Amino acid sequence: MKLTISDGQIGVRPPVTKPHPGFLHEVGEERFKKLVYDHYESIKTSDIAFLFPIYDEEDFDDAKQHAFDFLIQICGGPRYFELSRGEPRMVGRHAPFRIDENGRKTWLALYAPLLEALVDEGITEEYIESFWNYLDVFSMWLVNTKS
Ligand code: HEM
Numbered sequence: 001m002k003l004t005i006s007d008g009q010i011g012v013r014p015p016v017t018k019p020h021p022g023f024l025h026e027v028g029e030e031r032f033k034k035l036v037y038d039h040y041e042s043i044k045t046s047d048i049a050f051l052f053p054i055y056d057e058e059d060f061d062d063a064k065q066h067a068f069d070f071l072i073q074i075c076g077g078p079r080y081f082e083l084s085r086g087e088p089r090m091v092g093r094h095a096p097f098r099i100d101e102n103g104r105k106t107w108l109a110l111y112a113p114l115l116e117a118l119v120d121e122g123i124t125e126e127y128i129e130s131f132w133n134y135l136d137v138f139s140m141w142l143v144n145t146k147s
Pocket residue numbers: 048051052053062063066067070071085090093094097099100103104105107108134135136138139142
């Protein structure tokens with residue numbers, strides 16, 4: 001399976017393809033939630049931890065939940081984000097945080113081992129790659145600060 005991180009450029013927003021619906025279909029909501037929550041847990045000990053509310057359990061739980069709500073929606077699942085937070089406005093919602101290309105790469109790299117693990121659980125590699133490719137490209141949109 002190929003999970004490579006592309007080089008992004010600040011201000012360049014390549015077209016985004018949503019993950020294949022087969023990904024969520026195979027993974028299921030509960031396992032999908034664990035994936036997103038595990039990613040947030042791994043952020044806590046990374047060098048982008050400072051961007052997140054890691055010292056406030058309630059705020060951190062909210063952050064996890066919002067990410068899950070958004071990503072499950074993007075994968076063709078329930079529209080949790082729309083119901084709880086409204087319009088996606090991802091670029092605007094990330095604007096208060098200094099996200100640079102290195103930070104983006106760290107954020108993405110933390111997803112790689114979690115997605116690799118899904119192969120052993122029998123999830124179709126092509127579907128995993130489609131989720132990864134979505135993250136790889138859309139995360140470029142959110143970089144707002146020079147490294
Ligand atoms: C495809 C890539 C990404 C997606 C889909 C995504 C999605 C989200 C979502 C849905 C939220 C919650 C927004 C809200 O409800 O207000 C959020 C918050 C946030 N994201 Fe991302 N994100 C991505 C990439 C990144 C990257 C690369 C970074 C930094 C390196 C980052 C840092 C943050 C931070 C700091 C917050 C605010 C956390 C908080 O205090 O609540 N995100 N993201």
